[in-house]
Amino acid sequence: MLKIKDLSADLGEFSMENINLEVENGQYFVILGPTGAGKTVLLEVIAGIYSADSGEIVLNDQNITNKPPKDRPISMVYQDYMLFPHLTVEDNIKFGLDSEGYSNEEIEKRTKEAVELLEIQDILHRYPRTLSGGERQRATLARGLVMDPDVFLLDEPVSALDVPTQEKIIDELKKIYRETEITIIHVTHSREKAVRLGERIAIMKEGEIKQTGNSSKVFREPNSEFVANFVGAENIFNATSKLNNGTAKVKLKDEIEIEALSNREGKVKACIRPEEIMVSKTPIDSSGRNMLEGEIIEISERENTMQLKVDTGIELVVTITKKSYADMNLKVGEKIHLAFKATAVHLI
Amino acid sequence: MKTEINKTVILFSIFSVILILYLLITIGNLIISQLVIDAGALWKTMWDSSVLKSIWISFSASFVSTAIAFLFGTPLAYFLARKNFPGKNFIESLIDVPVIIPHTVAGIALISVFGYNGLIGSPLEEIGIRFVDAFPGIVVAMLFVSIPFYINHVREGFESIDPKLENVARTLGESEWGTFRTITLPLAYRDVLAGSIMSWARGISEFGAVILITYYPMIAPVLIFERFRSFGLGASRPIAVVLILVSILIFVILRYLSRGWSLYAKD
Numbered sequence: 001m002l003k004i005k006d007l008s009a010d011l012g013e014f015s016m017e018n019i020n021l022e023v024e025n026g027q028y029f030v031i032l033g034p035t036g037a038g039k040t041v042l043l044e045v046i047a048g049i050y051s052a053d054s055g056e057i058v059l060n061d062q063n064i065t066n067k068p069p070k071d072r073p074i075s076m077v078y079q080d081y082m083l084f085p086h087l088t089v090e091d092n093i094k095f096g097l098d099s100e101g102y103s104n105e106e107i108e109k110r111t112k113e114a115v116e117l118l119e120i121q122d123i124l125h126r127y128p129r130t131l132s133g134g135e136r137q138r139a140t141l142a143r144g145l146v147m148d149p150d151v152f153l154l155d156e157p158v159s160a161l162d163v164p165t166q167e168k169i170i171d172e173l174k175k176i177y178r179e180t181e182i183t184i185i186h187v188t189h190s191r192e193k194a195v196r197l198g199e200r201i202a203i204m205k206e207g208e209i210k211q212t213g214n215s216s217k218v219f220r221e222p223n224s225e226f227v228a229n230f231v232g233a234e235n236i237f238n239a240t241s242k243l244n245n246g247t248a249k250v251k252l253k254d255e256i257e258i259e260a261l262s263n264r265e266g267k268v269k270a271c272i273r274p275e276e277i278m279v280s281k282t283p284i285d286s287s288g289r290n291m292l293e294g295e296i297i298e299i300s301e302r303e304n305t306m307q308l309k310v311d312t313g314i315e316l317v318v319t320i321t322k323k324s325y326a327d328m329n330l331k332v333g334e335k336i337h338l339a340f341k342a343t344a345v346h347l348i
Numbered sequence: 349m350k351t352e353i354n355k356t357v358i359l360f361s362i363f364s365v366i367l368i369l370y371l372l373i374t375i376g377n378l379i380i381s382q383l384v385i386d387a388g389a390l391w392k393t394m395w396d397s398s399v400l401k402s403i404w405i406s407f408s409a410s411f412v413s414t415a416i417a418f419l420f421g422t423p424l425a426y427f428l429a430r431k432n433f434p435g436k437n438f439i440e441s442l443i444d445v446p447v448i449i450p451h452t453v454a455g456i457a458l459i460s461v462f463g464y465n466g467l468i469g470s471p472l473e474e475i476g477i478r479f480v481d482a483f484p485g486i487v488v489a490m491l492f493v494s495i496p497f498y499i500n501h502v503r504e505g506f507e508s509i510d511p512k513l514e515n516v517a518r519t520l521g522e523s524e525w526g527t528f529r530t531i532t533l534p535l536a537y538r539d540v541l542a543g544s545i546m547s548w549a550r551g552i553s554e555f556g557a558v559i560l561i562t563y564y565p566m567i568a569p570v571l572i573f574e575r576f577r578s579f580g581l582g583a584s585r586p587i588a589v590v591l592i593l594v595s596i597l598i599f600v601i602l603r604y605l606s607r608g609w610s611l612y613a614k615d
Contacts, residue, residue, distance in 0.1 A: 044515065047515075047519050048518075048519070049515045049518065049519065068518070068523075069515075069518040069519045070518055070519070070520075070521045070522060070523060072519075074519060075519060075520070076515070076516065076519045078512050078515075078516065080510075080512070082510065082512045082513050082515075082516045084513060084516075084517075084531060084535075085535065086534050086535055095517070095520055095522075095530075096520030096521050096522075099517075099520055099521035099522045099526060099530075100521040143520070147520060147521070
């Protein structure tokens, strides 16, 4: 297990404060946050590239806080690959094993395993500048994997790639994770990647961890407006909550009241994820306790979904599949019915 | 658009040609006029033992000063490229001072340190190491004037290397020294080579600082000055031409060799 306790570091331009994290062995842990949140700095302090000002890093019961990078069983992959340009792919992969003084036999064995796992046999004798983005990323992953690290740190490993290549590398990461059961800490600003890859996630902002937990829990139950915004709960409203027979009556506006499954009372912020809202042209007969009517004021296309802005007296953002959108033949100006469950309403 | 580009190209070409002509005429006129006036003297000078000796002293002393610059200047260039520390601006300015001050001033400063009664010269004289009128004196003078050329070149080379490459090497098990040796230095090799060439060239061309601390043994520029003062242009010009031709030849060879390092070009 990797335990980070009260870790702080001030590097001038970037700083982080009182970071507390626990990552179980064999877990895929994602740190999600906007650019400039300090995610890369956190990885670099864990790797030992920069020293912490205070706090502790304990890996498998060993305190590694003051150990140099070469003595930490941790490999790191940067966003911009950082393959050594004067070495071939093969020499890049073998670099760490050479540095650690492994035998030729062991070097060949480990290299072969990593090369086969990442299917990069054809590029071993090439130099980094001749490789595509995807090839560079695979070579970089192989270079880190051959070290058989206890923890593998990935700093935005796919964000510099085009979308089709991103998908391939994400599949590679899942494959690596499945086949090696390695502990991975993956840093990203993409919530979509976080959801797809992370078992547990931490949300980071301005050098601080704001919330940690299972991916689905953090996304559905953000503990602050910042986290709610960042995980895509685009419907966030100031509201007043009153408890009534085990549910909360939440007043969003004078004429709009919804129900939430919560025990919070008083002034709150109500969050509803766009994908939790059902859409219909006719009144919806469902288990959703909250029913609203409104007019579509905007329709925008996302990669795999359609996003509707609906004026129900408050503006709600709704996400539906492209198929549903096409089937319903929705248009701007059209009146529609919305429904969502009380459990879809999260109060902060 | 096409017209605009052509005008710019034409203007740039005119200015470039003017500068090239300036260099060509200055150097070429010297060589051609010697060939026209007395090609025989040029041929004789090429085999004159005192001329060959002075050229050898120039080249070898500059080589030694470049080696010292490499040994001591490389770590300093690395610190300047990578670290922030108190007094960094002062040190950067100090390194550039030899470029600005007149070289006779540099010579006087060097005598006060390395002369018979100098801060360093006096104690070393007692153990048999002499600077005044000796080879070591030439080396320290050449080192003083060529340091900025080496350090600034090499520092730029180190700055151009992404520190994350070094970070990765350290996470892969390399020590600081191992990272410098296997990653930083190879990637900065062209700048180290260029800095060394410039430092060596600058040392060879030095006159003012050297002549004050070491008249004998004579480096080539001092020999040229002595022949000019004693016998005039006719006696000094052949030596100047020989020095130019040898320098051009060596530069061409070095530039050709350093082109081979494009293999290590950065991404």
